[in-house]
Amino acid sequence: MNFAMHKQANPLLWKLDSIAVLSDEEKQALLDLPLTVKVFEADSDIVRDGDRPTECCLVLSGFVCRYKILPEGKRQIMGFYIPGDIPDLQSLHLNVMDHSISALVTSSIALIPHESLRHLLERHPGLAAALWRDTLIDAAMFREWMIGMGRRSAYQRIAHLLCELQVRLKAVGLAVRNGYDLPVTQNELGDALGLSTVHVNRVLQDLRSEGLIVLHGGTLHIPDLEELQAAGDFDPSYLHLKR
Protein backbone atom coordinates (compact mmCIF):
# COMPACT_ATOMS: atom_id res chain seq x y z
CA MET A 1 0.00 0.00 0.00
CA ASN A 2 1.46 3.32 -1.06
CA PHE A 3 0.35 5.87 1.48
CA ALA A 4 1.91 8.76 -0.37
CA MET A 5 -0.72 8.53 -3.05
CA HIS A 6 -3.45 8.66 -0.43
CA LYS A 7 -2.30 12.02 0.87
CA GLN A 8 -4.16 13.75 -1.92
CA ALA A 9 -7.36 11.83 -1.33
CA ASN A 10 -7.24 12.07 2.44
CA PRO A 11 -5.79 15.36 3.62
CA LEU A 12 -6.04 14.20 7.22
CA LEU A 13 -3.30 11.72 6.50
CA TRP A 14 -1.18 14.46 5.02
CA LYS A 15 -1.82 16.80 7.90
CA LEU A 16 -1.10 14.30 10.67
CA ASP A 17 1.94 13.16 8.77
CA SER A 18 3.26 16.71 9.03
CA ILE A 19 3.01 16.83 12.81
CA ALA A 20 3.48 13.23 13.99
CA VAL A 21 5.14 9.96 13.09
CA LEU A 22 2.58 7.33 12.13
CA SER A 23 3.01 3.64 11.44
CA ASP A 24 1.57 2.09 8.31
CA GLU A 25 -1.00 0.35 10.45
CA GLU A 26 -2.10 3.64 11.93
CA LYS A 27 -2.28 5.22 8.50
CA GLN A 28 -4.42 2.39 7.28
CA ALA A 29 -6.72 2.76 10.26
CA LEU A 30 -7.15 6.43 9.40
CA LEU A 31 -8.05 5.55 5.84
CA ASP A 32 -10.61 3.08 7.12
CA LEU A 33 -12.52 5.74 9.05
CA PRO A 34 -16.12 6.02 7.88
CA LEU A 35 -16.59 9.47 6.37
CA THR A 36 -19.81 11.17 5.41
CA VAL A 37 -18.96 13.96 3.02
CA LYS A 38 -21.11 17.05 3.00
CA VAL A 39 -20.74 20.31 1.11
CA PHE A 40 -21.23 23.59 2.95
CA GLU A 41 -21.90 26.81 1.10
CA ALA A 42 -19.92 29.94 1.81
CA ASP A 43 -20.94 31.63 5.08
CA SER A 44 -22.86 28.63 6.35
CA ASP A 45 -22.28 27.24 9.82
CA ILE A 46 -20.91 23.74 10.20
CA VAL A 47 -21.25 23.63 13.97
CA ARG A 48 -22.89 26.24 16.16
CA ASP A 49 -22.17 27.77 19.54
CA GLY A 50 -24.17 25.74 22.05
CA ASP A 51 -24.37 22.59 19.93
CA ARG A 52 -23.60 19.18 21.38
CA PRO A 53 -21.92 17.50 18.43
CA THR A 54 -21.90 13.74 18.00
CA GLU A 55 -19.40 13.88 15.17
CA CYS A 56 -16.27 15.78 14.25
CA CYS A 57 -15.78 17.66 11.02
CA LEU A 58 -12.72 17.17 8.88
CA VAL A 59 -12.03 19.78 6.23
CA LEU A 60 -11.49 18.09 2.86
CA SER A 61 -11.45 21.19 0.70
CA GLY A 62 -12.23 24.85 1.12
CA PHE A 63 -11.54 27.28 3.90
CA VAL A 64 -13.17 27.28 7.31
CA CYS A 65 -13.06 29.51 10.37
CA ARG A 66 -13.74 29.30 14.06
CA TYR A 67 -15.58 32.30 15.45
CA LYS A 68 -17.78 33.69 18.13
CA ILE A 69 -20.35 36.45 18.07
CA LEU A 70 -20.37 38.80 21.05
CA PRO A 71 -23.53 40.23 22.59
CA GLU A 72 -22.88 43.62 20.97
CA GLY A 73 -22.81 41.88 17.61
CA LYS A 74 -19.07 41.98 17.11
CA ARG A 75 -17.43 38.89 15.70
CA GLN A 76 -14.09 37.45 16.67
CA ILE A 77 -12.56 34.88 14.35
CA MET A 78 -10.26 32.62 16.35
CA GLY A 79 -8.67 30.55 13.64
CA PHE A 80 -8.65 29.56 10.02
CA TYR A 81 -8.84 25.89 9.08
CA ILE A 82 -7.71 24.23 5.90
CA PRO A 83 -7.87 20.76 4.37
CA GLY A 84 -6.64 18.15 6.81
CA ASP A 85 -7.76 20.10 9.88
CA ILE A 86 -10.42 18.90 12.30
CA PRO A 87 -11.50 22.18 13.85
CA ASP A 88 -13.94 20.67 16.33
CA LEU A 89 -11.85 17.76 17.47
CA GLN A 90 -12.27 19.19 20.95
CA SER A 91 -15.91 18.16 20.90
CA LEU A 92 -14.69 14.65 21.65
CA HIS A 93 -14.04 15.80 25.21
CA LEU A 94 -15.97 19.05 25.57
CA ASN A 95 -19.63 18.28 25.11
CA VAL A 96 -20.96 21.75 24.44
CA MET A 97 -19.52 24.02 21.76
CA ASP A 98 -18.47 27.39 23.15
CA HIS A 99 -18.17 28.92 19.68
CA SER A 100 -19.14 28.25 16.07
CA ILE A 101 -17.41 26.91 13.00
CA SER A 102 -18.31 28.17 9.59
CA ALA A 103 -17.28 27.76 5.96
CA LEU A 104 -15.77 30.88 4.43
CA VAL A 105 -16.11 29.51 0.91
CA THR A 106 -17.88 26.47 -0.44
CA SER A 107 -16.15 23.64 1.40
CA SER A 108 -16.48 19.90 1.50
CA ILE A 109 -16.47 18.53 4.99
CA ALA A 110 -16.20 14.94 6.14
CA LEU A 111 -18.23 14.13 9.22
CA ILE A 112 -16.74 11.46 11.48
CA PRO A 113 -18.90 10.04 14.27
CA HIS A 114 -17.41 10.45 17.74
CA GLU A 115 -18.05 6.79 18.22
CA SER A 116 -15.79 5.83 15.33
CA LEU A 117 -13.08 8.16 16.54
CA ARG A 118 -13.22 6.86 20.09
CA HIS A 119 -13.05 3.34 18.79
CA LEU A 120 -10.05 4.26 16.67
CA LEU A 121 -8.22 5.95 19.51
CA GLU A 122 -8.74 3.04 21.87
CA ARG A 123 -7.12 0.68 19.44
CA HIS A 124 -4.34 2.99 18.31
CA PRO A 125 -2.72 4.89 21.15
CA GLY A 126 -0.31 6.41 18.65
CA LEU A 127 -3.20 8.05 16.85
CA ALA A 128 -4.66 9.21 20.13
CA ALA A 129 -1.35 10.88 20.89
CA ALA A 130 -1.23 12.41 17.41
CA LEU A 131 -4.71 13.89 17.73
CA TRP A 132 -4.07 15.14 21.24
CA ARG A 133 -0.94 16.74 19.83
CA ASP A 134 -3.04 18.28 17.11
CA THR A 135 -5.33 19.96 19.65
CA LEU A 136 -2.24 21.18 21.51
CA ILE A 137 -0.89 22.76 18.35
CA ASP A 138 -4.25 24.40 17.90
CA ALA A 139 -3.83 25.83 21.37
CA ALA A 140 -0.34 27.03 20.44
CA MET A 141 -1.85 28.92 17.52
CA PHE A 142 -4.36 30.54 19.85
CA ARG A 143 -1.50 31.65 22.05
CA GLU A 144 0.36 33.09 19.11
CA TRP A 145 -2.71 35.02 18.02
CA MET A 146 -3.08 36.27 21.59
CA ILE A 147 0.47 37.56 21.47
CA GLY A 148 -0.33 39.30 18.23
CA MET A 149 -3.45 41.00 19.47
CA GLY A 150 -1.87 41.90 22.77
CA ARG A 151 1.53 43.10 21.76
CA ARG A 152 1.97 43.39 18.01
CA SER A 153 1.00 46.22 15.69
CA ALA A 154 -1.63 45.77 13.00
CA TYR A 155 1.17 45.70 10.45
CA GLN A 156 2.98 42.87 12.21
CA ARG A 157 -0.22 40.98 12.91
CA ILE A 158 -1.26 40.85 9.28
CA ALA A 159 2.20 39.86 8.12
CA HIS A 160 2.28 37.19 10.80
CA LEU A 161 -1.04 35.72 9.79
CA LEU A 162 -0.04 35.58 6.13
CA CYS A 163 3.13 33.73 7.12
CA GLU A 164 1.26 31.28 9.33
CA LEU A 165 -1.10 30.37 6.53
CA GLN A 166 1.84 30.01 4.14
CA VAL A 167 3.51 27.45 6.37
CA ARG A 168 0.35 25.55 7.19
CA LEU A 169 -0.89 25.40 3.62
CA LYS A 170 2.52 24.30 2.43
CA ALA A 171 2.53 21.48 4.99
CA VAL A 172 -0.50 19.97 3.27
CA GLY A 173 0.65 20.77 -0.24
CA LEU A 174 -1.65 23.72 -0.87
CA ALA A 175 0.91 26.48 -1.16
CA VAL A 176 3.96 26.95 -3.26
CA ARG A 177 6.98 28.54 -1.68
CA ASN A 178 5.93 32.04 -2.57
CA GLY A 179 2.18 32.23 -2.34
CA TYR A 180 -1.24 30.67 -2.11
CA ASP A 181 -4.97 31.25 -2.55
CA LEU A 182 -6.43 33.34 0.22
CA PRO A 183 -10.23 33.30 -0.04
CA VAL A 184 -10.72 35.69 2.85
CA THR A 185 -12.21 39.17 2.72
CA GLN A 186 -10.60 42.13 4.41
CA ASN A 187 -13.56 42.22 6.73
CA GLU A 188 -12.84 38.67 7.83
CA LEU A 189 -9.17 39.45 8.26
CA GLY A 190 -10.17 42.28 10.54
CA ASP A 191 -12.44 40.06 12.61
CA ALA A 192 -9.60 37.58 12.93
CA LEU A 193 -7.00 40.12 13.99
CA GLY A 194 -9.11 42.43 16.09
CA LEU A 195 -8.99 45.25 13.53
CA SER A 196 -11.51 47.23 11.55
CA THR A 197 -11.95 46.52 7.85
CA VAL A 198 -10.79 49.99 7.01
CA HIS A 199 -7.57 49.60 8.92
CA VAL A 200 -6.88 46.19 7.39
CA ASN A 201 -7.24 47.78 4.00
CA ARG A 202 -4.76 50.51 4.81
CA VAL A 203 -2.20 48.18 6.28
CA LEU A 204 -2.49 45.83 3.31
CA GLN A 205 -1.69 48.80 1.11
CA ASP A 206 1.37 49.49 3.21
CA LEU A 207 2.50 45.88 2.85
CA ARG A 208 1.93 46.11 -0.87
CA SER A 209 3.75 49.37 -1.31
CA GLU A 210 6.72 47.97 0.59
CA GLY A 211 6.76 45.11 -1.87
CA LEU A 212 6.19 42.51 0.83
CA ILE A 213 3.05 41.07 -0.72
CA VAL A 214 1.18 41.04 -4.00
CA LEU A 215 -2.47 40.40 -3.25
CA HIS A 216 -5.46 40.63 -5.53
CA GLY A 217 -8.42 38.52 -6.45
CA GLY A 218 -7.88 36.13 -3.59
CA THR A 219 -4.39 35.22 -4.69
CA LEU A 220 -1.41 36.04 -2.52
CA HIS A 221 2.10 36.22 -3.86
CA ILE A 222 5.00 36.63 -1.46
CA PRO A 223 8.09 37.87 -3.26
CA ASP A 224 10.40 37.37 -0.30
CA LEU A 225 9.10 35.09 2.41
CA GLU A 226 11.92 35.81 4.81
CA GLU A 227 11.33 39.50 4.59
CA LEU A 228 7.64 39.05 5.33
CA GLN A 229 8.46 36.79 8.25
CA ALA A 230 10.78 39.43 9.63
CA ALA A 231 8.10 42.07 9.22
CA GLY A 232 5.62 39.89 11.09
CA ASP A 233 8.03 38.73 13.77
CA PHE A 234 7.12 35.24 12.60
CA ASP A 235 8.86 32.13 13.89
CA PRO A 236 7.17 28.88 12.83
CA SER A 237 8.33 26.85 15.82
CA TYR A 238 4.96 27.27 17.56
CA LEU A 239 3.41 25.18 14.78
CA HIS A 240 5.49 22.23 15.93
CA LEU A 241 5.92 20.73 12.49
CA LYS A 242 8.02 17.64 12.24
CA ARG A 243 10.93 19.05 10.30
Added chain:
Amino acid sequence: MNFAMHKQANPLLWKLDSIAVLSDEEKQALLDLPLTVKVFEADSDIVRDGDRPTECCLVLSGFVCRYKILPEGKRQIMGFYIPGDIPDLQSLHLNVMDHSISALVTSSIALIPHESLRHLLERHPGLAAALWRDTLIDAAMFREWMIGMGRRSAYQRIAHLLCELQVRLKAVGLAVRNGYDLPVTQNELGDALGLSTVHVNRVLQDLRSEGLIVLHGGTLHIPDLEELQAAGDFDPSYLHLKR
Protein backbone atom coordinates in the same frame (compact mmCIF):
# COMPACT_ATOMS: atom_id res chain seq x y z
CA MET B 1 -10.65 5.82 51.57
CA ASN B 2 -12.17 9.25 51.88
CA PHE B 3 -11.12 11.19 48.85
CA ALA B 4 -12.73 14.40 50.01
CA MET B 5 -10.07 14.84 52.65
CA HIS B 6 -7.38 14.42 50.04
CA LYS B 7 -8.58 17.35 48.02
CA GLN B 8 -6.78 19.72 50.34
CA ALA B 9 -3.53 17.79 50.20
CA ASN B 10 -3.65 17.17 46.47
CA PRO B 11 -5.17 20.08 44.58
CA LEU B 12 -4.89 18.13 41.33
CA LEU B 13 -7.58 15.81 42.60
CA TRP B 14 -9.77 18.78 43.44
CA LYS B 15 -9.16 20.41 40.08
CA LEU B 16 -9.82 17.33 37.96
CA ASP B 17 -12.83 16.59 40.06
CA SER B 18 -14.22 19.95 39.02
CA ILE B 19 -13.97 19.23 35.31
CA ALA B 20 -14.35 15.44 34.98
CA VAL B 21 -15.93 12.43 36.60
CA LEU B 22 -13.33 10.13 38.13
CA SER B 23 -13.66 6.70 39.63
CA ASP B 24 -12.20 5.93 43.02
CA GLU B 25 -9.60 3.81 41.34
CA GLU B 26 -8.55 6.70 39.15
CA LYS B 27 -8.42 9.02 42.13
CA GLN B 28 -6.24 6.60 43.96
CA ALA B 29 -3.93 6.33 40.97
CA LEU B 30 -3.59 10.11 40.97
CA LEU B 31 -2.69 10.08 44.63
CA ASP B 32 -0.07 7.43 43.94
CA LEU B 33 1.78 9.62 41.45
CA PRO B 34 5.37 10.25 42.51
CA LEU B 35 5.76 13.96 43.21
CA THR B 36 8.94 15.91 43.74
CA VAL B 37 8.03 19.15 45.43
CA LYS B 38 10.09 22.22 44.74
CA VAL B 39 9.65 25.80 45.84
CA PHE B 40 10.07 28.58 43.31
CA GLU B 41 10.66 32.15 44.38
CA ALA B 42 8.62 35.00 42.98
CA ASP B 43 9.60 35.93 39.43
CA SER B 44 11.60 32.76 38.85
CA ASP B 45 11.07 30.61 35.78
CA ILE B 46 9.77 27.08 36.22
CA VAL B 47 10.12 26.13 32.56
CA ARG B 48 11.72 28.22 29.84
CA ASP B 49 10.98 28.92 26.21
CA GLY B 50 13.04 26.42 24.22
CA ASP B 51 13.30 23.84 27.00
CA ARG B 52 12.62 20.16 26.36
CA PRO B 53 10.96 19.16 29.62
CA THR B 54 11.02 15.60 30.90
CA GLU B 55 8.50 16.32 33.62
CA CYS B 56 5.33 18.31 34.10
CA CYS B 57 4.79 20.87 36.83
CA LEU B 58 1.74 20.79 39.03
CA VAL B 59 0.98 23.93 41.00
CA LEU B 60 0.45 23.04 44.67
CA SER B 61 0.35 26.55 46.07
CA GLY B 62 1.04 30.04 44.83
CA PHE B 63 0.32 31.75 41.56
CA VAL B 64 1.96 31.03 38.25
CA CYS B 65 1.82 32.49 34.78
CA ARG B 66 2.50 31.46 31.21
CA TYR B 67 4.28 34.12 29.18
CA LYS B 68 6.47 34.90 26.25
CA ILE B 69 8.98 37.68 25.68
CA LEU B 70 8.96 39.27 22.24
CA PRO B 71 12.08 40.40 20.41
CA GLU B 72 11.35 44.04 21.21
CA GLY B 73 11.32 43.13 24.88
CA LYS B 74 7.57 43.25 25.36
CA ARG B 75 5.99 40.53 27.43
CA GLN B 76 2.67 38.82 26.82
CA ILE B 77 1.20 36.80 29.67
CA MET B 78 -1.04 34.10 28.24
CA GLY B 79 -2.59 32.66 31.34
CA PHE B 80 -2.59 32.51 35.11
CA TYR B 81 -2.33 29.16 36.85
CA ILE B 82 -3.43 28.25 40.32
CA PRO B 83 -3.21 25.22 42.60
CA GLY B 84 -4.38 22.09 40.82
CA ASP B 85 -3.28 23.31 37.40
CA ILE B 86 -0.59 21.65 35.30
CA PRO B 87 0.42 24.51 33.05
CA ASP B 88 2.90 22.55 30.98
CA LEU B 89 0.87 19.41 30.53
CA GLN B 90 1.27 20.01 26.81
CA SER B 91 4.95 19.10 27.08
CA LEU B 92 3.79 15.49 27.15
CA HIS B 93 3.14 15.78 23.42
CA LEU B 94 4.99 18.92 22.34
CA ASN B 95 8.67 18.35 22.94
CA VAL B 96 9.92 21.92 22.80
CA MET B 97 8.43 24.71 24.90
CA ASP B 98 7.30 27.65 22.78
CA HIS B 99 6.96 29.92 25.82
CA SER B 100 7.93 30.10 29.48
CA ILE B 101 6.21 29.46 32.77
CA SER B 102 7.08 31.48 35.81
CA ALA B 103 6.05 31.87 39.44
CA LEU B 104 4.45 35.23 40.23
CA VAL B 105 4.81 34.71 43.96
CA THR B 106 6.64 32.08 45.97
CA SER B 107 4.99 28.88 44.83
CA SER B 108 5.40 25.24 45.58
CA ILE B 109 5.44 23.10 42.50
CA ALA B 110 5.27 19.33 42.20
CA LEU B 111 7.31 17.88 39.37
CA ILE B 112 5.89 14.75 37.79
CA PRO B 113 8.09 12.78 35.38
CA HIS B 114 6.60 12.36 31.92
CA GLU B 115 7.33 8.69 32.27
CA SER B 116 5.08 8.36 35.31
CA LEU B 117 2.32 10.31 33.61
CA ARG B 118 2.51 8.23 30.45
CA HIS B 119 2.41 5.09 32.52
CA LEU B 120 -0.61 6.39 34.38
CA LEU B 121 -2.48 7.36 31.23
CA GLU B 122 -1.90 4.00 29.58
CA ARG B 123 -3.46 2.22 32.50
CA HIS B 124 -6.30 4.65 33.07
CA PRO B 125 -7.96 5.84 29.88
CA GLY B 126 -10.40 7.83 31.97
CA LEU B 127 -7.56 9.90 33.34
CA ALA B 128 -6.12 10.32 29.88
CA ALA B 129 -9.46 11.70 28.78
CA ALA B 130 -9.62 13.97 31.82
CA LEU B 131 -6.18 15.42 31.18
CA TRP B 132 -6.83 15.82 27.47
CA ARG B 133 -10.00 17.63 28.48
CA ASP B 134 -7.94 19.81 30.77
CA THR B 135 -5.68 20.90 27.92
CA LEU B 136 -8.78 21.61 25.84
CA ILE B 137 -10.19 23.82 28.56
CA ASP B 138 -6.85 25.60 28.62
CA ALA B 139 -7.30 26.21 24.91
CA ALA B 140 -10.82 27.49 25.55
CA MET B 141 -9.36 30.02 27.96
CA PHE B 142 -6.88 31.15 25.32
CA ARG B 143 -9.75 31.65 22.93
CA GLU B 144 -11.66 33.68 25.47
CA TRP B 145 -8.63 35.88 26.09
CA MET B 146 -8.29 36.30 22.33
CA ILE B 147 -11.85 37.50 22.16
CA GLY B 148 -11.11 39.94 24.92
CA MET B 149 -8.03 41.39 23.32
CA GLY B 150 -9.61 41.48 19.90
CA ARG B 151 -13.05 42.80 20.64
CA ARG B 152 -13.49 43.92 24.23
CA SER B 153 -12.57 47.24 25.83
CA ALA B 154 -9.95 47.46 28.54
CA TYR B 155 -12.75 47.90 31.05
CA GLN B 156 -14.50 44.72 29.97
CA ARG B 157 -11.26 42.79 29.72
CA ILE B 158 -10.23 43.51 33.28
CA ALA B 159 -13.68 42.74 34.64
CA HIS B 160 -13.70 39.53 32.64
CA LEU B 161 -10.35 38.39 33.96
CA LEU B 162 -11.35 39.06 37.54
CA CYS B 163 -14.47 36.96 37.01
CA GLU B 164 -12.55 34.12 35.41
CA LEU B 165 -10.18 33.92 38.35
CA GLN B 166 -13.11 34.04 40.74
CA VAL B 167 -14.72 31.00 39.17
CA ARG B 168 -11.51 29.03 38.78
CA LEU B 169 -10.30 29.74 42.30
CA LYS B 170 -13.67 28.87 43.71
CA ALA B 171 -13.62 25.55 41.86
CA VAL B 172 -10.56 24.53 43.88
CA GLY B 173 -11.74 26.06 47.11
CA LEU B 174 -9.50 29.13 47.05
CA ALA B 175 -12.12 31.82 46.70
CA VAL B 176 -15.18 32.71 48.66
CA ARG B 177 -18.23 33.82 46.78
CA ASN B 178 -17.26 37.45 46.83
CA GLY B 179 -13.51 37.66 46.57
CA TYR B 180 -10.06 36.17 46.67
CA ASP B 181 -6.35 36.92 46.96
CA LEU B 182 -4.95 38.37 43.78
CA PRO B 183 -1.15 38.47 44.05
CA VAL B 184 -0.69 40.15 40.69
CA THR B 185 0.72 43.60 40.04
CA GLN B 186 -0.95 46.08 37.74
CA ASN B 187 2.02 45.70 35.45
CA GLU B 188 1.38 41.97 35.18
CA LEU B 189 -2.31 42.56 34.59
CA GLY B 190 -1.36 44.82 31.72
CA ASP B 191 0.96 42.25 30.20
CA ALA B 192 -1.82 39.69 30.45
CA LEU B 193 -4.46 41.86 28.85
CA GLY B 194 -2.41 43.70 26.27
CA LEU B 195 -2.60 47.00 28.13
CA SER B 196 -0.14 49.45 29.62
CA THR B 197 0.32 49.61 33.37
CA VAL B 198 -0.94 53.16 33.41
CA HIS B 199 -4.13 52.27 31.68
CA VAL B 200 -4.75 49.27 33.92
CA ASN B 201 -4.43 51.58 36.88
CA ARG B 202 -6.97 54.01 35.48
CA VAL B 203 -9.47 51.34 34.57
CA LEU B 204 -9.15 49.73 37.99
CA GLN B 205 -10.02 53.10 39.46
CA ASP B 206 -13.09 53.23 37.26
CA LEU B 207 -14.13 49.78 38.42
CA ARG B 208 -13.58 50.85 42.01
CA SER B 209 -15.48 54.07 41.68
CA GLU B 210 -18.40 52.22 40.16
CA GLY B 211 -18.38 49.99 43.21
CA LEU B 212 -17.76 46.86 41.17
CA ILE B 213 -14.58 45.89 42.99
CA VAL B 214 -12.72 46.63 46.18
CA LEU B 215 -9.07 45.93 45.59
CA HIS B 216 -6.09 46.73 47.78
CA GLY B 217 -3.07 44.95 49.10
CA GLY B 218 -3.55 41.98 46.86
CA THR B 219 -7.03 41.25 48.16
CA LEU B 220 -10.02 41.50 45.88
CA HIS B 221 -13.55 41.90 47.13
CA ILE B 222 -16.45 41.68 44.70
CA PRO B 223 -19.57 43.24 46.20
CA ASP B 224 -21.85 42.02 43.42
CA LEU B 225 -20.50 39.22 41.30
CA GLU B 226 -23.31 39.30 38.80
CA GLU B 227 -22.82 42.97 38.19
CA LEU B 228 -19.11 42.46 37.57
CA GLN B 229 -19.86 39.57 35.22
CA ALA B 230 -22.24 41.77 33.28
CA ALA B 231 -19.60 44.50 33.09
CA GLY B 232 -17.08 42.01 31.75
CA ASP B 233 -19.46 40.21 29.41
CA PHE B 234 -18.49 37.10 31.36
CA ASP B 235 -20.13 33.73 30.80
CA PRO B 236 -18.40 30.85 32.56
CA SER B 237 -19.48 28.18 30.12
CA TYR B 238 -16.13 28.25 28.32
CA LEU B 239 -14.54 26.90 31.50
CA HIS B 240 -16.56 23.70 31.05
CA LEU B 241 -16.97 23.03 34.75
CA LYS B 242 -19.00 20.02 35.69
CA ARG B 243 -21.97 21.77 37.20
Added chain:
DNA sequence: CGAAGGCTTGATAGACCTCAAACACAGTGG
Protein backbone atom coordinates in the same frame (compact mmCIF):
# COMPACT_ATOMS: atom_id res chain seq x y z
C1' DC C 1 16.01 55.82 57.31
C1' DG C 2 16.97 54.98 52.70
C1' DA C 3 16.03 52.05 48.77
C1' DA C 4 13.08 49.59 45.84
C1' DG C 5 9.03 48.29 43.93
C1' DG C 6 4.46 49.28 43.09
C1' DC C 7 0.76 52.69 42.61
C1' DT C 8 -1.03 57.10 41.01
C1' DT C 9 -1.37 61.33 38.32
C1' DG C 10 -0.78 64.64 34.38
C1' DA C 11 0.24 65.81 29.73
C1' DT C 12 0.94 64.55 25.10
C1' DA C 13 0.92 61.55 21.16
C1' DG C 14 -0.35 57.97 18.16
C1' DA C 15 -2.60 53.86 16.54
C1' DC C 16 -6.74 52.53 15.30
C1' DC C 17 -11.93 53.20 15.01
C1' DT C 18 -16.22 55.07 13.19
C1' DC C 19 -18.91 57.17 9.87
C1' DA C 20 -19.77 58.10 5.20
C1' DA C 21 -19.30 57.82 0.53
C1' DA C 22 -17.25 56.50 -3.82
C1' DC C 23 -15.35 52.91 -6.61
C1' DA C 24 -14.63 48.23 -8.75
C1' DC C 25 -16.22 44.06 -10.22
C1' DA C 26 -18.99 39.85 -10.90
C1' DG C 27 -23.42 37.96 -11.46
C1' DT C 28 -28.38 38.65 -12.83
C1' DG C 29 -32.07 39.70 -15.63
C1' DG C 30 -34.50 42.02 -19.20
Added chain:
DNA sequence: CCACTGTGTTTGAGGTCTATCAAGCCTTCG
Protein backbone atom coordinates in the same frame (compact mmCIF):
# COMPACT_ATOMS: atom_id res chain seq x y z
C1' DC D 1 -25.74 43.81 -24.57
C1' DC D 2 -26.41 46.75 -20.97
C1' DA D 3 -28.53 48.55 -16.81
C1' DC D 4 -28.89 46.76 -12.02
C1' DT D 5 -27.58 44.82 -7.78
C1' DG D 6 -24.62 43.16 -4.28
C1' DT D 7 -20.42 42.44 -2.24
C1' DG D 8 -15.94 43.77 -1.48
C1' DT D 9 -12.40 47.45 -1.71
C1' DT D 10 -10.77 52.07 -1.30
C1' DT D 11 -10.58 56.90 0.31
C1' DG D 12 -11.37 60.93 3.44
C1' DA D 13 -12.29 63.19 7.80
C1' DG D 14 -12.80 63.29 12.52
C1' DG D 15 -12.78 61.16 16.99
C1' DT D 16 -11.35 58.05 20.85
C1' DC D 17 -9.11 54.68 23.25
C1' DT D 18 -4.92 53.53 24.84
C1' DA D 19 0.26 54.18 24.82
C1' DT D 20 4.21 56.76 26.19
C1' DC D 21 6.85 59.76 28.93
C1' DA D 22 7.77 61.76 33.21
C1' DA D 23 7.20 62.57 37.77
C1' DG D 24 5.53 62.19 42.52
C1' DC D 25 3.73 59.21 46.18
C1' DC D 26 3.18 55.31 49.13
C1' DT D 27 4.38 51.04 51.39
C1' DT D 28 7.48 47.52 52.61
C1' DC D 29 11.69 45.94 54.15
C1' DG D 30 16.52 45.56 55.21
